[in-house]
Amino acid sequence: MGGGTGAGGQRGKKERAARILRLFDEHCPDAAISLDFSGPLQLLVATVLSAQCTDVRVNQVTPALFARYRTAGDYAAADPETLMDEIRSTGFFRNKAKNIIAAASQIDTRFGGEVPGRMEDLVSLAGVGRKTANVILGNAFDVPGLVVDTHVKRVSRRLGLTENTDPVKIEFDLMELFPRPRWTLLSHQMIAHGRTVCKAPKPSCGECFFDGALCPSRRKYL
Ligand code: SF4
Incomplete structure (x- = not known):
């Protein structure tokens, strides 16, 4: 837990993370890897x-x-x-x-x-x-893994789930907030969201399913 965040802050973040997860599941339940491969x-x-x-x-x-x-x-x-x-x-x-x-x-x-x-x-x-x-x-291997690429980094920072910029630190922040079995799908959901809605440099907040209560960045871009 980061200094200054406090137990209440972290608890609030976890509750927000749970609601974020539910909305990802509602809106992009089938997000998947887009690389073709076998094995x-x-x-x-x-x-x-x-x-x-x-x-x-x-x-x-x-x-x-x-x-x-x-x-x-x-x-x-x-x-x-x-x-x-x-x-x-x-x-x-x-x-x-x-x-x-x-x-x-x-x-x-x-x-x-x-x-x-x-x-x-x-x-x-x-x-x-x-x-x-x-x-x-x-x-x-079906072993849960949080993939922090450029999209996951941007989306998780905009959603206020981490203040870090180092991908490994972000990975560990997200590991604290989300249940392990969901790590792989969540990565795909964040990547899909980053590609289509929460784009760099300017996100399409008007088309986003996260409201101002869930995304602290929303008001900056609307
Ligand atoms: S509200 Fe805007 S900044 Fe927040 S996640 Fe959605 S697109 Fe990204």
Whole structure:
């Protein structure tokens, strides 16, 4: 609990969080990941590619990639130049190719070729931070994970659920406020809301289902 917030403040925040959750469920019960994948390895690769890139673009690139590379060993043995060419249109392709090959080698040698299903193992892989690990846990292993991407960061700050700017601190703030089984779906709901309504730089508060009692930012933008 942050200094100055006090028990009452945190309790009030938790009650507001519960009402926010109910409205998300009412208005976007089916929010889901928009990356196409089958299994943890494909999701890991797609998530690495999605950094600074739209999911639509990633989904255009991955079918050919997934057909060519089927195992962690396949990626580990990839020719870096070829892989760079194959993922070039997703941007930052040098770094992404380097990380995919390095992570795949680690999966191959340290985890018997299977993507591990635990946070501490996932974040030990090249290029995998808590955000990517939570995407994989929540969507490929059914282990609840709060994914703090740019949308979740913006929406949760505007909703007054956190004052932090560091994604890991925001993740832990949200973990305090929302029940664990809901973390994965809530991430998708916040991402969908951030893409369609609570947009950067200017949110469409007039179209939003959170009123002034639930969103302290609403009056700033209306
Ligand atoms: S009221 Fe406005 S700022 Fe608040 S969540 Fe909705 S769109 Fe975002």
